[in-house]
Amino acid sequence: MVTELRELFNELANTPDQTSACKAELKKLDHFDWNTFALRMTPEKWQQLISEILNIYVSANQHSRWATYKRTGGKTTTVKREDLAMATMLATEDELRGRHTPAATTQEVAQAAEGLLDVQFHPSLPAVQYAHAVWNWIKALNRAFPMVMANSTLKAAIIAQVGNRNVPPGSRPTPLVTTVSQLVQHSV
Helix, strand or coil, X not given: CHHHXXXXXXXXXXXXXXXXXXHXXXXXXXXXXXXXXXXXXXXXXXXXXXXXXXXXXXXXXXXXXXXXXXXXXXXXXXXXXXXXXXXXXXXXXXXXXXXXXXXXXXXHHHHHHHCCCCCCCXXXXXXXXXXXXXXXXXXXXXXXXXXXXXXXXXXXXXXHHHHCCECCHHHCCCCCXXXXXXXXXHHC
């Protein structure tokens, strides 16, 4: 497991044109000695250290250029840039923490938060699983961006950004469930 983690970090660190936020996360491991990892370590300490390393990796990966991909649908192709969405959310969180007015508009913050939601309606995905993904996205936003989500205006705009989407007729558990907000309330 340690070898695989080390390889993942090396691959992430050696990716050209990596974001500064990703590099900052990877810098947290500068002091880490992969060669002596787990030697004479209690299981509790080992588990704690693995958890810390995985958290750093997930955060670095979220900030990396890897968090960018193309989404195609019909005749259009959009580029999903999670790194830009994450940058907007982090900047807004920092500005609110410092008691400053965010540079991003409410709509820009809502769109950035929506950019961090990785689920789409699809015939192979049951509606209840979609609802759970949205529910977990909201919980993750609360954990990752507590200042943003404590701001009632921003939180309402973020939830409305996704909650007001229409549920495709074939994905509705009942005919009365027409929006994502209703789906989440019905399913979670």
